[in-house]
Amino acid sequence: MSTSSSKSRSGLALVGFIVVTFCAPLLSVGSMPDAWYAALQKPSWNPPAWLFGPAWTLLYTLMAVAAWLVWKRVGCARPLALYFVQLALNAAWTPIFFGAHQLGWALFEIVLLWIAILATLLSFRRVNRAAGWLFVPYLAWVTFAMTLNYTLWKLNPS
Template identity: 65%
Template sequence: MSTSSNQKRSGWALVVFLLITFAAPALSAFIEMPGPWFDALRKPPLNPPKEVFGPVWTLLYTLMAVAAWLVWKREGFGPALKIYFVQLALNAAWTPIFFGAHALGLALGVIVAMWVTILMTWLSFRKVNAVAGWLFVPYLGWVSFATYLNFSFWQLNG
């Protein structure tokens, strides 16, 4: 393949990683959005305003997709990307469980499993590509905070 063909393929692959990364959780978010049930819950002390979540998740999903793309460029669809897609599926599952089913305890179990797979993804990514590993750090930090929030909601409202 020519360099131009490789660059086009790589560019399209980045677009696909962005679409997949944004699509999985976005589908569940359109199904189950926070509403009156959530508004009525007792909130933990560090609960951010609703307006924070959209921009934060947009940045995180972009960083995640770029990290996955960098790993793909280095090793193709290897073990690191398999773990990536597992954590992405758990990410997509959390919203309908928390907001749709109102199952705070089950959602806590899902987010803990998600945190573990994010940690595994980060460890795998950084072995393949150091930049990809660093791009995953904000996501790990945010989901650590989200785990605190989920636990707090469960404790306050369970």
């Protein structure tokens, strides 16, 4: 394969990872914050609504680049299987929390997501150190989100 063909394929793969990664939140578009969420008791450290869009845009971009870096080294291997598992868990949280209003089940699900993110981060790090580091902000954000989910669950017993 020629160098330009290889670069083209690599560029297309990066675009593919970005598209697939950004499709995850689109699966839960109908389950976004509404009057129910607005009425919940929240801790004083609850982030403002405007922060979530930019934060997730950055995180999804970092995730996609990390997956692409791993793909460039090992192709479609176990680390990418873990990536897609955590991406599915990521997509599942919003409908459980915002759609079904199940704070306890959402907490259980986000714990599974956290474990999957950590497993992906460690797996990525073995393949490409930079890819592992690109997952650190995502793990930190989900750690915060898990703490917030727990706090909301405690403040708003059903």
